[in-house]
Amino acid sequence: MLTNGKDFRILERTAEEIELVFQCRGIEIEANLPEIKAIIGREEILQRRSGSLNSVIISEIISEPGLLVFPETPAIDRLPIPSLDATSEPITNQQLIAPIVEPKLEPISQGEPSMKTIAIYHNKGGVGKTTTVVNLAAALSKQGKKVLIIDLDSQANTTFAAGLVKFQDEDEDDIKDKNVLHVLTFEELFSIKEVARSTDFCDPVVNVVPSHIDLMSKEVELTPLGYSQFILNQKLKEVETDYDVVIIDTPPSLNLYASIALISADYLIIPSDLKPFANQGLNNVKGLIKKANTSRKIVNKPPLEVLGVLATKISTNSKFRTSTLPRRVQLIEDKYGFEVMESTIFEREDLAKCAELTEIIDDIEIPAPRSVLDFKPESDAAQEFKTLALEVWRKIK
Numbered sequence: 001m002l003t004n005g006k007d008f009r010i011l012e013r014t015a016e017e018i019e020l021v022f023q024c025r026g027i028e029i030e031a032n033l034p035e036i037k038a039i040i041g042r043e044e045i046l047q048r049r050s051g052s053l054n055s056v057i058i059s060e061i062i063s064e065p066g067l068l069v070f071p072e073t074p075a076i077d078r079l080p081i082p083s084l085d086a087t088s089e090p091i092t093n094q095q096l097i098a099p100i101v102e103p104k105l106e107p108i109s110q111g112e113p114s115m116k117t118i119a120i121y122h123n124k125g126g127v128g129k130t131t132t133v134v135n136l137a138a139a140l141s142k143q144g145k146k147v148l149i150i151d152l153d154s155q156a157n158t159t160f161a162a163g164l165v166k167f168q169d170e171d172e173d174d175i176k177d178k179n180v181l182h183v184l185t186f187e188e189l190f191s192i193k194e195v196a197r198s199t200d201f202c203d204p205v206v207n208v209v210p211s212h213i214d215l216m217s218k219e220v221e222l223t224p225l226g227y228s229q230f231i232l233n234q235k236l237k238e239v240e241t242d243y244d245v246v247i248i249d250t251p252p253s254l255n256l257y258a259s260i261a262l263i264s265a266d267y268l269i270i271p272s273d274l275k276p277f278a279n280q281g282l283n284n285v286k287g288l289i290k291k292a293n294t295s296r297k298i299v300n301k302p303p304l305e306v307l308g309v310l311a312t313k314i315s316t317n318s319k320f321r322t323s324t325l326p327r328r329v330q331l332i333e334d335k336y337g338f339e340v341m342e343s344t345i346f347e348r349e350d351l352a353k354c355a356e357l358t359e360i361i362d363d364i365e366i367p368a369p370r371s372v373l374d375f376k377p378e379s380d381a382a383q384e385f386k387t388l389a390l391e392v393w394r395k396i397k
């Protein structure tokens, strides 16, 4: 059973799949108690026990808004059916709650889908991935493109930068119950459409599938489920007609979520400050691209197309620009075999400032970040992201 307090659903697992067997609004639960009881009442279930033994109804009434049954929840203890028959194997919590059906690995269609998905990834931290994601999204949105951001980093910096973290403490956390982890965990439930939120960091609006710190602890559970790496790719197909561009933010690591991004995307941009540590990390990026390409073959997806290394946080010092920068760019191309994109994002105070904006509501300071294009449309930083958006669009369309 899933509920966010507004909606109440009972799902039934049969041998092959999970089916929705009952649904009503939270305020209608009382009126529907007889019907709910007929499905999940203890007496009724005991009476039915001689019936279909392969079917398990997953249910629980949750009175507090925002609670969700999740893999670590000991749901089996609360199931109204203790054991289905004496000889059957005990059903594990993982079997009940995690995706049960093998993925339908459909080949991609013949014609090119119009929606393009771009992963922004480097395993080196702090190089400007998140800054690139939100401001590139804003720049494309201002060009009239319908844009979706997917935050795959457990730090949730993009979720914050998009203005979705308005709450003060964890009791008010309204992201916990519906975020990218749910998209990645449940094959049949939590579509992108259902989880994506509209934001106010940019005009026109950009939708965001938010991340959550929970992503970190769940990685160990998801990793053994090999097919979990394909769920996002599968679900993106359902929104192909809703967006022109999807931009995925990634963690500064070589973990499962980074792999999922590289499997799900069509293109990759690698932001880098072009400094030695970031350069060394490029070999790891290359390795992960190779692994992702192997996985992509399984779902008939062509190899990931690298749009290039994007020079970010580059010093505006004129000597650096004319002398050091060209040498660093050359090194990336010669030594690491990656092209460097034509656009450059220089070190600009406005980029840090616009992500830290706040507003006062009822005497409380609330984060109110904006894209740099909304914060200072005439700034150099805004101009650089407009230029980047044009380069990206030209290369992906």
Ligand SMILES: Nc1ncnc2c1ncn2[C@@H]1O[C@H](COP(=O)(O)OP(=O)(O)OP(=O)(O)O)[C@@H](O)[C@H]1O
Residues within 6 Å of the ligand: 124, 125, 126, 127, 128, 129, 130, 131, 132, 153, 155, 157, 250, 251, 252, 312, 313, 314, 345, 346, 347, 348, 349, 351, 352, 353, 355
């Ligand atoms: N071009 C820039 N000029 C000035 N400051 C920048 C620039 N790009 C990013 N920053 C600042 O650098 C810090 C790191 O940037 P950002 O969060 O975008 O990096 P990241 O690669 O996403 O980091 P992580 O690997 O931790 O996810 C932030 O404080 C951000 O405001």
Ligand SMILES: [Mg+2]
Residues within 6 Å of the ligand: 129, 130, 131, 153, 157, 158, 249, 250
């Ligand atoms: Mg980041």
